Amino acid sequence: MNRSIVFATNNAHKLEEIRQIMPNNLEVLSLKDIGCDVDIPETGTTLEENALIKAQYVLEHYGLACFADDTGLEVAALNNEPGVYSARYAGGVGHDSEANMAKLLAKLADNTHREARFRTVIALVAPKENTLGITQPLLFEGVVTGNIATQKQGNEGFGYDPLFVPDGYDKTFAELGANIKNQISHRARAVGKLVDYLKR
Structure with missing residues (x-):
């Protein structure tokens, strides 16, 4: 029997x-799939809070098991900016990746300390009666460390991928492509922990 779970995103x-x-026997539904066209406000000050806000919204309004993620790029030399504000770093509405990357490069300028990490936090919630064995909200974290390149490189991926060079590689996420990124990324690591839990 196929089970389903909502991923609180339309990305x-x-x-x-x-x-x-995700495992093959678990159908992943988007917000659009369940008829939710609300842009759930991310009002938290941490990745954990934002992930929980999004997951709880779906649980409260639709009664469905749900997981949500929030991801931040944390640059050591910038006191872990942009962090929780990664998607809105350059201001304005929406997620303007080009403007965000331009701002990051400008703030780092010729700084030689370019260590950074991507961090994803996933929150998982479910109704009281559920087949997933969930009794309280659960959090899963994935981290990948690396460096910020001095200029954009590569065409794949999204967000800050053209700037982020993961440790152990000499190419950005955008150059490495989806196959490699999906094996080593922050989101892959957080999802891996989520999948391990669901498989149990």
Whole structure:
């Protein structure tokens, strides 16, 4: 019997990434799939809070098991900016990746300390009666460390991928492509922990 779970996103890139990693017997639904067209406000000050806000919203309004993620790029030389504000770093509405990357490069300028990490936190919630064995909200974290390149490189991926060079590689996420990124990324690591839990 196929079980289903909602991933609280309408980001097609994220959805595709997650569906490739999830077990085959678990159907992953998007917000659009359940008829939710609300842009759930991310009012938390931490990744953990934002992930929980999104997951709890779906549980409260639709009564469905749900997981949500929030991801931040934390640059050591910038006191872990942009962090929880990664998607809105350059201000304005929406997620303007080009403007965000331009701001990050400008703030780092010729700084030689370019250590950074991507961190994803996933929150998982479910109704009282559920087949997933969930009795309280659960959090799963994935981290990948690396460095910020001095200029954009590569065309794949999304967000800050053209700037982030993971440790052990000499190419950005955007150059490495989805197959490699999905094996080593922060989101892959957090989802891996989520999948391990669901498989149990």
